[in-house]
Every structure is written in C-alpha cells, then in structure tokens.
Amino acid sequence: MTEREKEILDLIRRNPMISQQDLADTLGITRSSAAVHITNLVKKGFIAGKGYILKEADYVAVIGGANIDIQGFVPKPLILKDSNPGYVRISLGGVGRNIAENLVKLDIQTKLFSAIGDDVYGKKLLEESRGSGIDMDYCLMLQNTSTSTYLSILDHDGDMAVAVSHMDIFDNFSVDYLKSHGPILNNAQLIVLDTNIPQPSIEFVTTQFKDRLFFLDTVSTSKAIKVKEIIGAFHTIKPNRYEAEALSGISIDSKLDAEKACYYFLNKGVQQVFISMGKEGICYGNHQHIRFLAAPEAAVVNATGAGDAFMAGLVFSFLQEYSLEQSVRFAMAASTLAISHENTIHPMMSVHSVQNIMKELK
Ligand SMILES: Nc1ncnc2c1ncn2[C@@H]1O[C@H](COP(=O)(O)OP(=O)(O)OP(=O)(O)O)[C@@H](O)[C@H]1O
Numbered sequence: 001m002t003e004r005e006k007e008i009l010d011l012i013r014r015n016p017m018i019s020q021q022d023l024a025d026t027l028g029i030t031r032s033s034a035a036v037h038i039t040n041l042v043k044k045g046f047i048a049g050k051g052y053i054l055k056e057a058d059y060v061a062v063i064g065g066a067n068i069d070i071q072g073f074v075p076k077p078l079i080l081k082d083s084n085p086g087y088v089r090i091s092l093g094g095v096g097r098n099i100a101e102n103l104v105k106l107d108i109q110t111k112l113f114s115a116i117g118d119d120v121y122g123k124k125l126l127e128e129s130r131g132s133g134i135d136m137d138y139c140l141m142l143q144n145t146s147t148s149t150y151l152s153i154l155d156h157d158g159d160m161a162v163a164v165s166h167m168d169i170f171d172n173f174s175v176d177y178l179k180s181h182g183p184i185l186n187n188a189q190l191i192v193l194d195t196n197i198p199q200p201s202i203e204f205v206t207t208q209f210k211d212r213l214f215f216l217d218t219v220s221t222s223k224a225i226k227v228k229e230i231i232g233a234f235h236t237i238k239p240n241r242y243e244a245e246a247l248s249g250i251s252i253d254s255k256l257d258a259e260k261a262c263y264y265f266l267n268k269g270v271q272q273v274f275i276s277m278g279k280e281g282i283c284y285g286n287h288q289h290i291r292f293l294a295a296p297e298a299a300v301v302n303a304t305g306a307g308d309a310f311m312a313g314l315v316f317s318f319l320q321e322y323s324l325e326q327s328v329r330f331a332m333a334a335s336t337l338a339i340s341h342e343n344t345i346h347p348m349m350s351v352h353s354v355q356n357i358m359k360e361l362k
C-alpha cells in the first residue's frame with residue numbers, strides 16, 4: 001500500500017461515508033485521483049465494497065432480542081396462586097443476545113443487531129454486553145422507550161414453569177434500520193436470526209441477503225409462527241418440541257413424531273434440523289439421515305438458555321466444518337454446560353470446557 005493509499009484508508013476508517021470530493025479536498029488532490037486510489041484499494045482488498053466498508057476479520061451477525069431477565073427460583077415445588085419463598089435474580093437475556101454472548105465465549109467475533117431503550121436497563125445491557133465482547137455498535141438505541149424485559153418463574157427442578165415477555169420495543173425494529181446496515185450484514189460469515197423481530201424484518205433479511213446462510217432460533221410457540229411460511233429459507237433451525245409442533249402442525253409425543261417433523265422441515269428446504277426435547281435430548285437430521293441423541297443425566301440449576309447455548313454450539317460447529325454428528329454433540333455439550341449454572345450464560349463457557357463435556361457424551 002502506498003503512503004497516499006494509507007492516508008485515504010485512514011480517512012475512510014474515521015468516516016466510512018466520506019465523499020471522494022471531501023477526500024480529495026482534505027488531501028489536496030483532485031477528485032479523479034482520489035477515485036483512482038479508491039479503485040486500487042478495492043483491487044488490493046482493503047475496501048470490501050460500496051460505501052467503503054473496510055475488510056475486517058470474519059464475524060457472525062446475530063439479529064434478535066436483548067432483554068433484562070428477572071427470574072424467580074424456588075427450592076420446593078411451586079404452589080400456584082400463592083407467594084413462594086425463594087430468590088430473584090436479574091441478569092442479561094434475550095435469545096439473540098444470549099447466542100451472541102455464547103459465540104463470543106467460543107471465540108467467534110459477533111455483531112448484535114437488536115433494540116435497546118435509553119433507560120437504566122438499556123445502559124446496563126449495552127455496557128455489560130460490550131464488556132463481554134459482543135460488538136454492540138449496530139444496536140438500535142431508542143429514546144423514551146423501555147428496554148424489553150422477560151419475567152420467568154422456574155420450578156424447583158430448574159425448568160421454566162411460566163414466563164411473560166414484554167418486548168414491545170421490537171415493533172421499532174424496522175426494515176429501514178436493517179437496510180441502513182446492509183453492507184455489514186452482507187459481509188457476515190452467516191446470519192443468526194431469532195423470531196423476536198417483526199415478521200417483515202425477518203422476511204427482508206432472508207430475501208435481501210440471500211447469498212448468506214441463515215440459522216434460526218424460533219424463541220417460543222407464539223413467535224415461531226412468524227416464519228411458518230418461509231421456513232425453507234433457513235439453512236439450520238433449532239425449534240424445541242413445542243415450536244416444531246406449531247411450525248409443522250405435527251404433534252410430537254414420541255421420537256417417531258419428532259422424526260416426522262424433521263422430514264417436514266427438510267422437505268421444505270431446510271438443510272439441518274435440530275428439534276430439542278429438553279432432558280430427553282435432540283432429534284436431528286439433514287438430507288442424508290435423521291437420528292436421535294439422548295441428553296446426558298444432568299444436575300439442572302437453571303434450564304433457561306439451554307437452547308441458546310445449543311444454537312451457539314451449532315454455529316461454532318458449522319464454522320469449524322464439523323460433521324452433523326460432531327455438531328450435535330458439540331451443541332449438546334454446550335447446553336449441558338449452560339444448565340449447570342444459575343446464570344443463563346455459563347461464565348466458564350469456552351471451546352475447551354465444551355470439548356471436555358463432549359468427551360463424556362455417549
Ligand atoms: N433437564 C435437562 N436435562 C438434561 N439436558 C437438558 C435439560 N434441559 C435441556 N437440556 C439440554 O439442552 C438442550 C436444549 O434444551 P431445550 O429443549 O429445553 O431448549 P429450549 O426450549 O430452546 O431452551 P431455552 O428456550 O430455555 O433456551 C436439550 O436438547 C438438552 O441437550
């Protein structure tokens with residue numbers, strides 16, 4: 001790279017939207033010679049595309065929810081319509097955000113596209129997610145809007161008994177916002193989506209960036225149905241049993257039913273299907289075969305986020321070019337680790353810890 005090219009790259013880095021005329025004026029050269037330098041920088045691979053998007057290290061884009069989770073834990077079986085002694089914890093959550101944090105812990109650079117309000121919770125989400133290593137620069141920050149919250153009560157076995165999600169802020173997660181970040185999304189290695197975002201925004205991403213591969217987390221039965229008609233647009237999906245039922249219309253009461261649902265999704269064009277069935281395990285398949293992997297016996301402290309860790313494990317495995325069998329084992333090991341800690345994201349989540357658990361899976 002010539003000295004002049006270095007100067008130009010530096011100016012673009014500071015202001016990616018700078019015009020050729022402003023570049024020329026700043027450097028005291030003509031606009032046409034600024035244009036030649038830019039063409040050369042593109043040819044040499046330092047500029048990745050229009051709008052002067054600088055080529056940077058590989059990254060995954062995650063588009064989805066970021067919440068504050070308020071979770072109640074009880075030591076004894078829940079008594080409904082009564083006040084149960086226990087304890088309450090506040091932590092960061094949101095399916096997309098949880099997947100992003102797990103990915104960062106698995107050493108994958110990750111940019112999160114989500115919506116956050118300008119309240120105390122929003123600031124907490126922004127600072128702590130940034131602190132954990134997620135690139136939060138593309139999140140939508142909305143003034144006079146409340147950050148979304150998720151309130152859940154876990155039963156004494158660590159499984160969710162009931163929950164309420166208050167995520168109205170995502171009504172503002174528009175197609176225009178996604179359009180404004182088009183080049184960044186288009187340069188991602190792959191795009192993970194959750195169904196917290198509005199249906200038109202999901203459809204926009206899957207049609208606009210169709211050269212990318214999409215991994216889908218279906219979030220909940222009520223939100224999963226947003227993608228019922230476009231499920232074939234996703235390369236990899238991980239619904240739990242109930243979300244798979246809502247999407248396929250097939251009741252899943254046995255492994256055989258889960259297999260039928262896998263066929264349904266594969267026939268729609270999905271390449272890899274993972275139907276998670278809590279402590280029973282996973283029914284998974286691709287166009288070669290469909291199989292079942294039983295989950296190991298595990299001491300569950302908090303099952304919240306098991307699916308998010310699983311999805312992060314699938315993304316990691318895909319980028320490592322693992323086989324389907326290796327992928328499901330790595331992802332299951334990641335969720336087994338996740339449920340062994342009170343926090344939604346296990347503080348010790350790492351490639352090394354997951355590989356250690358993987359060795360113990362049958
Ligand atoms: N009680 C449990 N015992 C053992 N393993 C479990 C248990 N719960 C979850 N898992 C593991 O985590 C995987 C994903 O769990 P699950 O089916 O609950 O996903 P999910 O409903 O998407 O989770 P979440 O929405 O809480 O993130 C399971 O396939 C299993 O490997």
Ligand SMILES: O=c1[nH]cc([C@@H]2O[C@H](CO)[C@@H](O)[C@H]2O)c(=O)[nH]1
Nearest residue numbers: 065067093094095150165304305
């Ligand atoms: O509708 C939703 N419910 C729950 C979540 C999040 O799921 C996480 C656990 O998988 C939890 O952190 C919650 O915030 C969400 O993003 N949307």
